[in-house]
Amino acid sequence: MIIKEINQELINIVSKENVRQYEPMKKHTTFNIGGMADIYVLADTKEQIQDILKIVKKYDVPLTIVGNGSNLLVKDKGIRGIVLKPNLKGITVDRDKITASAGELLIKVAKIAAEKELSGLEFACGIPGTIGGAIKMNAGAYGSEMKDIVLKTTYIDMEGNINTIYNKEHEFDYRRSVFCKQKAIIIETELELKFGQKLEIEKKIEENKRNRIEKQPISMPSAGSIFKRGEGFITAKLIDECGLKGFTIGGAQVSEKHAGFIVNTGNATADDVINLISLIKNKVKKKFQVDIETEIQIIGE
Ligand SMILES: Cc1cc2nc3c(=O)[nH]c(=O)nc-3n(C[C@H](O)[C@H](O)[C@H](O)COP(=O)(O)OP(=O)(O)OC[C@H]3O[C@@H](n4cnc5c(N)ncnc54)[C@H](O)[C@@H]3O)c2cc1C
Numbered sequence: 452m453i454i455k456e457i458n459q460e461l462i463n464i465v466s467k468e469n470v471r472q473y474e475p476m477k478k479h480t481t482f483n484i485g486g487m488a489d490i491y492v493l494a495d496t497k498e499q500i501q502d503i504l505k506i507v508k509k510y511d512v513p514l515t516i517v518g519n520g521s522n523l524l525v526k527d528k529g530i531r532g533i534v535l536k537p538n539l540k541g542i543t544v545d546r547d548k549i550t551a552s553a554g555e556l557l558i559k560v561a562k563i564a565a566e567k568e569l570s571g572l573e574f575a576c577g578i579p580g581t582i583g584g585a586i587k588m589n590a591g592a593y594g595s596e597m598k599d600i601v602l603k604t605t606y607i608d609m610e611g612n613i614n615t616i617y618n619k620e621h622e623f624d625y626r627r628s629v630f631c632k633q634k635a636i637i638i639e640t641e642l643e644l645k646f647g648q649k650l651e652i653e654k655k656i657e658e659n660k661r662n663r664i665e666k667q668p669i670s671m672p673s674a675g676s677i678f679k680r681g682e683g684f685i686t687a688k689l690i691d692e693c694g695l696k697g698f699t700i701g702g703a704q705v706s707e708k709h710a711g712f713i714v715n716t717g718n719a720t721a722d723d724v725i726n727l728i729s730l731i732k733n734k735v736k737k738k739f740q741v742d743i744e745t746e747i748q749i750i751g752e
Contacts, residue, residue, distance in 0.1 A: 454489050457510055457533065461492050464502045469493040469538075476525040476534070476751070479517060481579060483672040484721050485525025486751060488515070488534040495538050497638050501611040503535060504636075514609075515750060516636055518584030519556065522674055526721045526751035537583055537636050544569075548602065550641045553583035557590065560642075565656060570647030571600045573655040577663040578675075583637040587630040589623045593659060598623035600642045606635040613638075626679065626746055668706040671714040677728060678711060679746045686735075686743050687711030693734040700727045725749070 454472065461470045470492050476485030489512075494500045507514045513532030517523065539552035542560055544567050551560045557580050561572040574595035578585065586604055589597050598621070605615045614635075622629040630637065663669055678686045690696075690710035697707045702719030705727065706712040713724055728745060735743050 453510060453512075457506060457512065458490055460506050460509075461490065461503065461533075464506070465492060465494055465499050469495070474534070476520070476529060479534075479536070480520035480523050480525055480674070481672060482520075482524060482674045482719075482724070483715050484719055484724065485520075485523075486527045486529030486721070488530040489532055491534045491536070493536050493538045495540070497539065497607060497613065500535070500537060500607050500636050500638070503533070504607070504609065504611045507533060507609075514634075516583075516634075518553070518581035519579060521579045522584060522588055522747050524674060524721055524724055524747050524749045526725075526749065528752035530751040535636070537638060539638055541639075547644050547646055548641055549644065550639060551582045552639050553581060553586075553637045555582050556580070557582060557585045561656070564642075564644055565649070565652045568647055568649045568652065569644035570652050570655075571595070571644035572642070573652060573659060576656045576659055577667075577669070582640055586621070586637050586640055587628055588626050589621075589628050591626075593662075596623070600644060602641045602643045604637055604640040606630070606637045608633075608635050666709055668708045668712055668714050671706070671716070673706070673712050673714045674747045676711045676746050677713050678731075679744045681741065681743065684739070684741060689735050689739050689741070689743070690731055693731075693738055695731060695734060698727070698730075700730065703727045705731065721749075721751075 458472050473487045474491035477483050515530050515534045517536050538554040540554050541552040543550045557575045557578050561575040564572040574592045578590050585597050603617045687710040695705045696710050698705045701723030702716050703723035704714050704716050706714045
């Protein structure tokens with residue numbers, strides 16, 4: 452009943468097409484896995500987000516924020532309450548600075564940077580997340596990360612206030628930022644890049660792309676690297692040395708191409724993935740006496 456009521460209130464804020472009741476989250480994750488969200492809502496403007504936060508408060512329902520779902524494993528029973536996708540769009544370039552809204556794909560921003568002969572985002576060309584997800588997770592690859600290029604980020608806090616923080620205040624660390632400890636909705640970020648040579652930038656992007664195609668199972672549904680980089684060891688190498696490449700539980704498989712990835716071979720459940728993660732952790736611990744940590748975010752029930 453309450454879900455129906457909330458649904459109606461959300462429709463009044465964002466229009467009917469942007470609210471879905473009992474929406475399968477497998478449609479919104481790159482893993483193609485996940486149970487139903489009670490309500491899934493897309494917000495195109497910051498005012499809509501502020502109004503949605505009022506509904507969250509009024510009904511005291513849980514709020515989950517998602518971007519492109521490329522770092523998420525949503526559990527099989529789904530997500531209670533409201534799942535909000537901040538879908539704000541817009542990219543502007545001013546000399547060596549790019550301002551991008553949270554709902555823009557990082558790959559698109561990287562492409563525009565290359566077109567404008569701006570260097571610094573080449574690392575991001577194969578990361579399938581949004582700007583919002585990339586800021587929260589401090590996305591990175593090939594020795595670079597968001598931390599290196601972010602000037603400032605604007606976000607809405609849970610009270611609906613709009614705030615701006617500058618680079619240091621993001622508390623960027625390996626695949627984390629201040630937004631991992633403080634819930635907020637990122638709406639926009641400004642990046643500072645460097646003027647470069649178009650050919651050089653394009654060459655680097657091609658090199659990175661080739662590297663991914665060669666080494667990663669990018670044609671199969673996954674959430675990227677399942678585990679964090681190890682301190683003093685390469686996690687994927689340890690998993691490989693446990694003989695786990697190709698090992699399967701249900702529809703979840705340790706990628707035959709890259710042992711750090713788990714792929715969905717077609718009908719994997721979140722339980723399959725969680726059981727496989729736990730098996731990998733145990734095998735690695737037994738053989739190498741090290742604890743490996745998950746990098747992906749596991750959410751829902
Ligand atoms: C094939 C593949 C390759 C990958 N390679 C890399 C890689 O090289 N490097 C790397 O770092 N990652 C990689 N990833 C993981 C993933 O793409 C990144 O973590 C990405 O930054 C996540 O962005 P997203 O929009 O998909 O966020 P989601 O997965 O949807 O969410 C991730 C987190 O960000 C939060 N979030 C999302 N948007 C917002 C917002 N607007 N405001 C507040 N919080 C928000 C969510 O609540 C969640 O906690 C890869 C994934 C895949 C599938």
